[in-house]
Amino acid sequence: KAGVTQTPRYLIKTRGQQVTLSCSPISGHRSVSWYQQTPGQGLQFLFEYFSETQRNKGNFPGRFSGRQFSNSRSEMNVSTLELGDSALYLCASSLGGTEASPLHFGNGTRLTVT
Amino acid sequence: KQEVTQIPAALSVPEGENLVLNCSFTDSAIYNLQWFRQDPGKGLTSLLLIQSSQREQTSGRLNASLDKSSGRSTLYIAASQPGDSATYLCAVSGNEKLTFGTGTRLTIIP
Numbered sequence: 001k002a003g004v005t006q007t008p009r010y011l012i013k014t015r016g017q018q019v020t021l022s023c024s025p026i027s028g029h030r031s032v033s034w035y036q037q038t039p040g041q042g043l044q045f046l047f048e049y050f051s052e053t054q055r056n057k058g059n060f061p062g063r064f065s066g067r068q069f070s071n072s073r074s075e076m077n078v079s080t081l082e083l084g085d086s087a088l089y090l091c092a093s094s095l096g097g098t099e100a101s102p103l104h105f106g107n108g109t110r111l112t113v114t
Numbered sequence: 115k116q117e118v119t120q121i122p123a124a125l126s127v128p129e130g131e132n133l134v135l136n137c138s139f140t141d142s143a144i145y146n147l148q149w150f151r152q153d154p155g156k157g158l159t160s161l162l163l164i165q166s167s168q169r170e171q172t173s174g175r176l177n178a179s180l181d182k183s184s185g186r187s188t189l190y191i192a193a194s195q196p197g198d199s200a201t202y203l204c205a206v207s208g209n210e211k212l213t214f215g216t217g218t219r220l221t222i223i224p
Contacts, residue, residue, distance in 0.1 A: 006157075035214075042214060042215075042217070043203065043205075043214035044214075045214075048211065090157050090158065092157075101163075102148065103150075103158070103212075105150075106157050107155075107156050108156070
């Protein structure tokens with residue numbers, strides 16, 4: 001069974017640009033959640049989607065948005081990039097929501113903003 | 115607001131020893147607690163999930179316990195091996211979604 005796939009693996013962008021990250025969950029998983037990992041703040045929850053609906057949202061500005069498609073694949077978009085957005089972005093999928101099932105993580109997208 | 119703390123931040127032990135990693139959380143209203151390991155530059159691998167109604171879970175050399183009333187969880191690793199070297203994170207699922215601890219970086223010395 002294929003694991004969670006995140007693309008691209010690495011990204012370099014400049015301030016002010018926007019970026020879209022992609023996450024393909026494990027087949028059959030309906031929940032996809034996104035996280036930002038930085039050395040200073042650790043792992044922080046961004047949002048969770050379940051069956052194309054956003055269930056929960058973390059404390060991030062509106063520049064961070066996401067969506068989920070009917071095949072459960074999810075995308076995350078960050079607009080007007082800032083230097084502080086440089087981070088490892090991880091997505092995870094689970095059968096049920098994050099409160100019910102183990103999470104399976106992808107290897108992440110490393111975003112560098114210059 | 116849920117806060118999750120893991121102490122120590124780093125731990126080094128000789129191969130073969132048993133060890134315990136600690137996780138503390140401030141809000142006992144949780145759905146579950148999960149333990150993960152993260153290897154450098156990689157995503158997280160789920161190790162154990164303990165539902166709020168459970169006291170412990172075991173998988174191979176790993177045993178995780180949960181004491182909701184005291185806001186604590188421990189991850190016990192038996193007979194440690196160099197391959198166990200990684201960062202271990204706990205995460206608590208509750209009304210405030212999923213909150214991660216800052217992790218313990220474990221090094222097993224051959």
